[in-house]
Amino acid sequence: MKWLKARAWAALVVAGMVGCAGAATPAASGVPGGIAPPKLVVVVLVDGLPQEQLLKNYDLFVPNGLRRLMDKGAWFSDAHQAHAFTVTAVGHATILSGAYPYQTGIIGNDWKTRDGKFIYNTADTAHKYLDGTPTQDEDGTSPKLLQVSLLGDELRYATNNAGRVFSVAGKDRGAILMAGKTGTAYMYSTKTGRFTSTSYYMDKHPQWWEDYYAKAPQNKWFHQRWNVLLDNPKAYERALPEGQKAAVYNQMTSKMGYLYGIGETSPGASYYRMLMPSPFGDEMTADFALTMMKSEAIGRNPKGATDIMTVSFSSHDYINHNFGPESIQSMDHLLRLDRTLAKFFEAVEAHAGRDNVLTVFSADHGFMNTPEYSSGRGFEAGRIDPTDTRNAVNALAEKKFGIPKIATQHMVGGWTLDYAAIDTKGLNREEVETFMARALLDQPGIGYAFTRSQLERGDLPAHRVALLSQRAWFRQSAVDIMVITKPFHYFQSKTSNPGSVCSHGTPYSYDTNVPLMIHGPKWVRAGRYTQYAETVDIAPTLAQVLNVRVPSASEGKVLTHALVAR
Structure with missing residues (x-):
């Protein structure tokens, strides 16, 4: 009896230990740790999305979009871009490097040399865009200035280039700084409305790209209006109503119903320039990424290795700059993005198999409120x-x-x-x-x-x-x-950027606290984790799942408490 009791007690102790570390999964023979890595890792970023916007609008999300990640994934609700000067390039560079700016070398979207020369974070005059778009010296064309390796580079190294890395973004820096030195990046061109790559990655676009744009899919939103998504006006009472005086940007007004391609009889420069700063920009990004995924058989790697696909949705950042995160435009855009993501996730899993996909979701930075809004709440701004x-x-x-x-x-x-x-x-x-x-x-x-x-x-x-x-x-x-x-303050020149009603770039929580969710039941335990986390933790955590070397300058910690026991 004593032996049986001791054995039962030992079983309870072991069960408790497994419960703390995550339920164990059946071991896979010949695989380090006993769990085979995913066939596809999808990393989704939303440019300029503060954590508080997810909390504020949770009840209005559809079940299979953002709520799926929050409810059924490992959700780190106190996650931060843990550096000062929280801007797009800097934030993207942390995600798959696990490194802070003092090591990545990406200290801003741009900076100057001591003698005043302008430096853009992904500029490289040795390379050109492949779609015929004129390439300026300050355009983003390669990761030349990135000083460290990314997770994708380590995957390529570990698999002798069998693992593949593809990246898509509305901004060149959002694509290039996620693809790393050895991946393939596509970025949006405001001149043509197309996603293009550069000579750093390939000599010419693949045939599927030519076939895709032969149908001019970027023109489908021409002369469409941006009206509110929901029929229930009460749902929008948590946002500021349209017509705010602070929210006027270039040709746009602070009224809903903006017409894309206004003043043009056919899609042209104005339409293409304004398309990405709209909810249609996200739909366009998702459609191109899914076309790329299917055409390149991403997640169905013929050599059996893991593939990585990163998609950075850039529209939310533009909209927050134009109207403020407290605006009806920002709220409505997020609801539309949620629906776009639900369709995107469904298509990804239908292509690669639900049990083969690990999804990571985060943001490059948060956002401050407009100074007028903060002042109205009694703050010095x-x-x-x-x-x-x-x-x-x-x-x-x-x-x-x-x-x-x-x-x-x-x-x-x-x-x-x-x-x-x-x-x-x-x-x-x-x-x-x-x-x-x-x-x-x-x-x-x-x-x-x-x-x-x-x-x-x-x-x-x-x-x-x-x-x-x-x-x-x-x-x-x-x-x-x-x-x-x-x-509640930020730098804004009276002459160089008078249209932006608010911004980001500080070390305060509204700029640093961003979403961080990981979904994939075979590898992570679902639940809300309130422990402090940082975006630099993503890369070393994924390295453990993929059984590859941690990126060269990574200082993040492995989010062990969310991993399934091995």
């Missing part, structure tokens, strides 16, 4: 012209040091300083930096300022804003004074 701030501090510095325009330029993250002039005067660089940083803190809307000397030594205060700022600072091309606004 506003837009800060970076030129005005820099001129004010430069004037103070000139009085003290006798050097005009010490801060030579503003770029992503802050300012560069005229070290040559400082050295010529025989001044101590660190003393000048410190003066500039302290003077900055007295300017309206400025919350933090960190100097190059501080950042090089890692000598920053022990708080989260400082930590996220350190992670965002890539020494070779970084600023000399890192500048962080106060909450």
